[in-house]
Amino acid sequence: MNKLTNKNKISGGMKFLMIVLVTYSIVALFNFSVVKDALFNFLLIR
Amino acid sequence: MESINKQSVLKEAFFKAGQTLKTSLPIMVGILLLVNLINLFAKSYYLELFTGNLILDPLIGTLAGSFSFGIPITSYIVGGELLKEGISLIAITAFIISWSTVGIAMLPLEAKFLGKRFAFVRNILNFIFAIIISVLVILTLNLF
16 A cells, blocks of 8 residues: 555655746746747757 | 676666656756746846946855856856956856856755755855855956
């Protein structure tokens, strides 16, 4: 039972990534070009 | 016998490294996405932050560099552009040093892997020494 619960638990890192993606979505609602630039920089530099 | 033992150790190490990568990958991607988003908003304020004051400039430079985080090459490009705009070299030196050594955005990641105490002490010390080193760099440049 414990093993099952541990397997289904979302890790802290994934939660953080989800929060960032939600932030991106909120910013995209107001200004899509900013999000587009940020994603472009992310793909280009990293 | 020994080669089998070595192989199993290698296998275990490989598995553990894979597990660590699996844990850290979402945090790394999340932080890099966040840094790129913050950088876009902060970029337009860089020129307003540096006023030309010899005392305040290194402090503001270090603060700006601490919040914006990225690969060192980017800081040289930003530093070069700022220098063209007429911002003092002392501020740019502090900015470049703190850009690569102090990372406020990276603090959660660093605290997770190396401990909260270590992360705070390292960042605070780097912050203080970034100011001192930038002053020393300018003093040394003026000597020769």
